[in-house]
Amino acid sequence: MKKSNKIFTVLLIAVSMLVSIAGCDSLKKDDKEKTLSGFYTSEDRGEVVEFKKDGKVVIYAGGNDEKAEFEYDAEDKEGTITLDDEEYAFTVDKDELDVEDIGVFEFNDDKDFDVDEFIEEFGEVTEEPTEEPTEEPTEEPTEEPTEEPTEEPTQQTDETGITLSGTEDKGWPAADMPNIPNPNEIVTYFSTSSDGSSVSIEGMTPEEATTYIQLLKDAGYSIDAAETTTSDGMYYYAYDTTDAYCYFWYYTDGTAYISYYPPYEG
Numbered sequence: 001m002k003k004s005n006k007i008f009t010v011l012l013i014a015v016s017m018l019v020s021i022a023g024c025d026s027l028k029k030d031d032k033e034k035t036l037s038g039f040y041t042s043e044d045r046g047e048v049v050e051f052k053k054d055g056k057v058v059i060y061a062g063g064n065d066e067k068a069e070f071e072y073d074a075e076d077k078e079g080t081i082t083l084d085d086e087e088y089a090f091t092v093d094k095d096e097l098d099v100e101d102i103g104v105f106e107f108n109d110d111k112d113f114d115v116d117e118f119i120e121e122f123g124e125v126t127e128e129p130t131e132e133p134t135e136e137p138t139e140e141p142t143e144e145p146t147e148e149p150t151e152e153p154t155q156q157t158d159e160t161g162i163t164l165s166g167t168e169d170k171g172w173p174a175a176d177m178p179n180i181p182n183p184n185e186i187v188t189y190f191s192t193s194s195d196g197s198s199v200s201i202e203g204m205t206p207e208e209a210t211t212y213i214q215l216l217k218d219a220g221y222s223i224d225a226a227e228t229t230t231s232d233g234m235y236y237y238a239y240d241t242t243d244a245y246c247y248f249w250y251y252t253d254g255t256a257y258i259s260y261y262p263p264y265e266g
Contacts, residue, residue, distance in 0.1 A: 036072040036079070039113055040097040040105035046123030048115050049097065049105050057081055060115050062123040162203050162254030173197065177260050180246060181215040183208070185256070196245075196261035202254055209234060209250035221246045 040049045048060040051070060059066040072079035072092075081088045081099065090099040095107035170187040176197040185208075189200035204212070213227065213236045225238035235249040243263040250256040 035074070036070070036092065039108040039115070041108045041118060041122075042103055042105045043122045045103050046119060047103075047105075048108075048118055049099070050115070059083070060119055060123075062119055162205060164203055164254075167202075173199065177258070178262075179219055179240065179244065180258065180260050181212065181219055183212050183215075183256070183258070188255075196259060198257065198259045201256050201258070204250060204254050204256050206234075206250070206252065209256065212250075212256075213248065216246055216248060 035053055036051045037053050038051060040051070041047075046062060050058045050060070051072075052058070055069055055071070057068050057070045059068065066083055068081050068083035070079055070081045070090075077093065078089065078091045081090060088100050088102060090097060092098075097105040097107070099105065164186065165188065167186070167188045170190055172182045172184075172187055173190050173192070174182065176190075176192045177199065183201055183204065185201040185203045187199055187201055189198075191198050213234070216222075216236060216238065217225070220240035221238040221244075223239040223241065225236065227236045228234065231252075233249065233251040235247070237245070237247040239245050245261040247259040247261075248256065249258075
């Protein structure tokens with residue numbers, strides 16, 4: 001009886017150990033299925049994807065390595081890689097990794113796998129692009145439009161030696177200067193209004209100016225008269241019998257100013 005108990009006890013211990021070993025193997029297998037780690041390579045792209053057990057992933061691409069994070073669902077065999085706030089979905093089918101918008105990678109189970117050797121053999125080392133100096137476009141000098149010079153009136157000298165501006169003679173406005181003698185000089189300016197009229201002339205000599213003052217007197221402009229000679233020239237003003245008023249100012253450069261004001265009607 002005691003011998004049978006011992007045999008039963010030994011068998012019970014043996015069975016327990018087998019169950020424990022089988023349980024451990026089952027757990028290890030479950031853990032392997034629930035994790036994703038190792039190297040996946042693509043000879044076409046010359047790139048390597050390495051999944052780490054801590055949820056990190058490194059993408060080796062010819063000197064332009066990128067570090068990212070990943071999540072993986074072993075049951076659905078799919079996950080996502082998060083790189084620079086962008087998510088890339090992937091699926092795992094046996095030994096094949098298919099990353100959306102990137103490509104397909106094969107699992108590499110070589111214990112002596114060397115990432116650098118693989119990249120050197122299949123990858124293209126991407127050098128930072130060197131910016132070619134851009135030549136600033138040389139602006140062709142734009143020719144400023146040449147304005148046709150406006151012909152200024154050329155100065156002339158009349159037979160008396162008086163310098164003229166070259167302005168065209170506007171003619172004597174007899175209708176607006178009633179009973180005012182025509183000085184027979186060049187009229188350069190004229191204006192008129194209900195208050196009176198004014199004329200500017202040129203080409204008059206001092207002798208002609210003296211003669212013109214006498215013509216004004218002969219025309220009746222002699223009432224309340226005033227006559228003065230200065231270093232700049234001479235002036236004369238007076239009324240006639242109708243109470244019309246005339247003002248004459250002469251300058252030594254040969255110009256003169258004549259104003260006429262009709263009688264005031266109150």
